[in-house]
Amino acid sequence: MTTSPAAPQKREDPIRPTDDGARALAKTLLRSARSGSLATLGRDGHPSASLVSLATDSDGTPLILVSALSSHTGNLEADPRCSLLLAPGGKGDPLAHARITLKLQARKVAREGEEGARVRRRFLARQPKAALYADFGDFSFFALSVAGASLNGGFGRAYDLTAGDLLSDAAAASAVAAMEEGAVEHMNADHADAIRAYATGLLKAEDGEWELTGLDPDGADLARGDRVLRLPFPAPVTDAAGLRRMLVELAAQARASG
Structure with a gap:
């Protein structure tokens, strides 16, 4: 067979x-x-x-x-x-x-x-x-x-x-790029405590003098020496007002979690 x-x-x-x-x-x-x-x-x-x-x-x-x-x-x-x-x-x-x-x-x-x-x-x-x-x-x-x-x-x-x-969305990227340099300088000069809270409270990184190096519609870039971190936003931002609200809300969350 x-x-x-x-x-x-x-x-x-x-x-x-x-x-x-x-x-x-x-x-x-x-x-x-x-x-x-x-x-x-x-x-x-x-x-x-x-x-x-x-x-x-x-x-x-x-x-x-x-x-x-x-x-x-x-x-x-x-x-x-x-x-x-x-x-x-x-x-x-x-x-x-x-x-x-x-x-x-x-x-x-x-x-x-x-x-x-x-x-x-x-x-x-x-x-x-x-x-x-x-x-x-x-x-x-x-x-x-x-x-x-x-x-x-x-x-x-x-x-x-x-x-x-x-x-990222092209229009949103263009809107954020137009104010990024000034926003990064402002955050580093006046809100170092918030940046530190992002790193330690939200990203669970070691404590230290973290700096903000970049912003875009989907998140923020942080650095401390050669160490870099990415802080993703829970939702994309589309303009300067939305970016400001996002940074404030994340700072509050970071301090609460720390």
């Missing part, structure tokens, strides 16, 4: 439906990163990976500062397609920790004008030591426009994300 071969089992799709938790994790990985592995296409067509320092624009677009002497700069000028791996890691198996790979298109940012000034300010707020060489003639800022992303939140937690899942 002959038997029929068993029917092949249907392979389960490893990609989960994108939900708010995945979006929040992806935004945190992007907004918190200080460095990443940038993959470019060499002139021979072979992929090449380099370590780059990183910041984000007001809407979350990744920003890099690179030298004309670096091979990846020439690669980006010849072919702007690239990808960026952000993998902060942690204790134990590195594959058990969340990481994200971004599909990107590089664009050189002109030094002159409003965009150039904003990009320089936000990059140096995240990477203050880069002030030593940021204005050298052979260094340039690039904005890396997001085309999509692959998020791995740990074993069995894979997601495909769009640019809309990662980036």
Whole structure:
């Protein structure tokens, strides 16, 4: 008697439906990163990976500062397609920790004008030591426009994300960017206690002289020396008034929790 071969089992799709938790994790990985592995296409067509320092624009677009002497700069000028791996890691198996790979298109940012000034300010707020060489003639800022992303939140937690899942609303980002510099200076000068409460009360970080380094529609960036923290807002803000209310409400929550 002959038997029929068993029917092949249907392979389960490893990609989960994108939900708010995945979006929040992806935004945190992007907004918190200080460095990443940038993959470019060499002139021979072979992929090449380099370590780059990183910041984000007001809407979350990744920003890099690179030298004309670096091979990846020439690669980006010849072919702007690239990808960026952000993998902060942690204790134990590195594959058990969340990481994200971004599909990107590089664009050189002109030094002159409003965009150039904003990009320089936000990059140096995240990477203050880069002030030593940021204005050298052979260094340039690039904005890396997001085309999509692959998020791995740990074993069995894979997601495909769009640019809309990662980036802040453009109008909200523009509104917050217009008042960010003054708001950051004001908070650091007059509300250091609130910033300290954000770090210790809400983010459970060690006590110390924390500073506010950046604001955007989805959260605030804090730093103490080389240590950086991301304070995500419970809901996006869309204008200056909403940002002020959010900072006041979070300060009250932070002090209550401390």
